[in-house]
Amino acid sequence: MANNEYTLPDFIADLDRITREEASPHVITEKVEPLLTRLIRNPEALPAEYRKLGPGGKRGRYMLHRAPRFNVTSVVWAPGDTAGAHNHDTWGVIGVIENRIEETRYRVAPERPEHARLEITRVMRHEPGAISRLVPGDEVHRMHNRTSRDTVEIHVYGKDLAGLERKTWSEDGAEKRLVSSKYLNC
Numbered sequence: 001m002a003n004n005e006y007t008l009p010d011f012i013a014d015l016d017r018i019t020r021e022e023a024s025p026h027v028i029t030e031k032v033e034p035l036l037t038r039l040i041r042n043p044e045a046l047p048a049e050y051r052k053l054g055p056g057g058k059r060g061r062y063m064l065h066r067a068p069r070f071n072v073t074s075v076v077w078a079p080g081d082t083a084g085a086h087n088h089d090t091w092g093v094i095g096v097i098e099n100r101i102e103e104t105r106y107r108v109a110p111e112r113p114e115h116a117r118l119e120i121t122r123v124m125r126h127e128p129g130a131i132s133r134l135v136p137g138d139e140v141h142r143m144h145n146r147t148s149r150d151t152v153e154i155h156v157y158g159k160d161l162a163g164l165e166r167k168t169w170s171e172d173g174a175e176k177r178l179v180s181s182k183y184l185n186c
């Protein structure tokens, strides 16, 4: 039986081609957005084992594909789970598969060493099928599952985030290093 659904291998092949042909984060994320939209519309795209919370009910994180110029993961946010304001140091495209997530974007103005002024630029409440693009200059965000159900997403990033030197900011603008030896894919 013919299956015309767009699958994860199709998506990975397209990501490989796009990241080979393009270098601009804006162009890459513009091209990836409609493809991730197609992928997350396919109910079979993500097997059940990658849609569940991690051990102890913690955030689920699963590597779906790791390549030199991009990687694809799934992230499962428990009810109330939140990731404070943080950067990624690369482009990203996030698609919501199940339930909803609140994303707050910030403009970061350094004030003094290890301290910045964070200005909220927008608050988005993403529904299933929604896509969020991260590009240099607009990639600092906070994520929060304010619902009583798990939220499932697919994330695509242009760098391997394991061991990457990143930053996180508290509400008052205090800056901390964010480096994880494990894959911290959000």
Ligand SMILES: [Fe+2]
Pocket (backbone or CB within 6 Å): 086, 088, 141, 185, 186
């Ligand atoms: Fe993030």
